[in-house]
Amino acid sequence: MYNGQIIDVPQFIADAVSSIKTQVGNDVVVLGLSGGVDSTVTALLVDKAIGDRLVCIFVDHGLLRKNEFEDVLKHYEGMGLNVKGVRAADRFFAACKGITDPELKRKAIGKTFIDVFADEARKVKDAKWLAQGTIWPDIAESFSDKGVIKSHHNVGGLPEDLNFGLVEPLKYLYKYEVRQVGAALGLDSHFLGRHPFPGPGLGVRCLEELTPERIHILQEADDIYIRALREAGLYDKIWQAAAILLPVRSTGIKDGRRTYENVIALRAVNSKDAVTAEVINLPFEFLQKVATEIITKVDGVNRVVYDISPKPPSTIEWE
Numbered sequence: 001m002y003n004g005q006i007i008d009v010p011q012f013i014a015d016a017v018s019s020i021k022t023q024v025g026n027d028v029v030v031l032g033l034s035g036g037v038d039s040t041v042t043a044l045l046v047d048k049a050i051g052d053r054l055v056c057i058f059v060d061h062g063l064l065r066k067n068e069f070e071d072v073l074k075h076y077e078g079m080g081l082n083v084k085g086v087r088a089a090d091r092f093f094a095a096c097k098g099i100t101d102p103e104l105k106r107k108a109i110g111k112t113f114i115d116v117f118a119d120e121a122r123k124v125k126d127a128k129w130l131a132q133g134t135i136w137p138d139i140a141e142s143f144s145d146k147g148v149i150k151s152h153h154n155v156g157g158l159p160e161d162l163n164f165g166l167v168e169p170l171k172y173l174y175k176y177e178v179r180q181v182g183a184a185l186g187l188d189s190h191f192l193g194r195h196p197f198p199g200p201g202l203g204v205r206c207l208e209e210l211t212p213e214r215i216h217i218l219q220e221a222d223d224i225y226i227r228a229l230r231e232a233g234l235y236d237k238i239w240q241a242a243a244i245l246l247p248v249r250s251t252g253i254k255d256g257r258r259t260y261e262n263v264i265a266l267r268a269v270n271s272k273d274a275v276t277a278e279v280i281n282l283p284f285e286f287l288q289k290v291a292t293e294i295i296t297k298v299d300g301v302n303r304v305v306y307d308i309s310p311k312p313p314s315t316i317e318w319e
């Protein structure tokens with residue numbers, strides 16, 4: 001049992017591949033790719049074990065970063081994964097309509113994800129197993145003795161008629177170990193170094209009700225922020241960075257006219273395991289430059305603030 005301590009990555013890979021082979025035999029396995037490191041490393045491990053008997057499903061819930069669906073789908077195809085892209089943004093926005101409570105929103109996104117995924121999985125002939133990129137902190141946080149902190153949608157069930165067995169090769173690993181395994185499997189450094197991104201995506205960073213218009217505003221602001229972090233050589237020094245669209249508006253002035261528009265919060269934290277996190281002291285000039293670019297270029301935003309709250313008590317995501 002690898003209880004959070006991998007000493008020997010090649011040995012872990014050999015053992016994982018061999019136990020996947022034993023577990024699934026000649027069956028077909030389905031897997032939901034999210035664009036994140038965990039599901040991608042899981043896919044590479046299962047692919048190594050059973051090749052094209054792994055069918056990957058990549059759902060566009062409309063809550064991904066700007067251009068992410070197209071870029072990542074291409075990347076997956078380039079890695080030789082057997083992957084099907086499914087565009088389903090409309091179903092997610094319809095399911096989240098009118099919902100402002102964060103947990104209800106997570107549940108609605110999670111349920112819709114399961115519905116869309118199940119619809120696709122039913123089309124896969126002879127599928128008997130579901131592979132998931134669950135890692136140790138997902139399990140620890142979802143079932144803490146203090147009750148559910150936040151519901152993680154990759155810990156939970158598909159409809160009973162599908163009756164899949166679970167394949168979760170990473171479930172005793174921490175994120176940094178997953179990255180080590182990914183590197184050993186040939187995942188390129190750009191992909192491997194991607195910041196963690198939650199299953200519900202920008203849905204938990206666009207506070208209160210989700211609409212295509214508000215997600216569009218957030219995507220544009222997030223794109224400016226992440227691009228600037230990369231250009232300044234800061235991205236790889238950070239565990240996770242995010243732009244958040246707040247549910248408040250504030251007064252501003254543009255071209256001599258009063259505006260009453262949205263506020264974007266920027267967050268950047270360092271962490272080892274996501275259980276605790278410290279705020280990063282980003283250079284003030286950098287923050288000023290990003291704020292100016294967002295306010296100038298993103299329609300509907302007239303104010304940018306920087307989140308200086310550590311975890312605990314403040315979770316990394318705002319919802």
Ligand code: XMP
Pocket residue numbers: 150151152153154196197198199200240274275311314315316317318
């Ligand atoms: P919090 O906000 O709880 O986040 O401090 C801890 C880490 O988990 C990520 N996160 C999620 N990942 N599904 C995921 O796969 C989720 O529902 C989810 N919620 C939070 C978060 O981005 C951070 O890295």
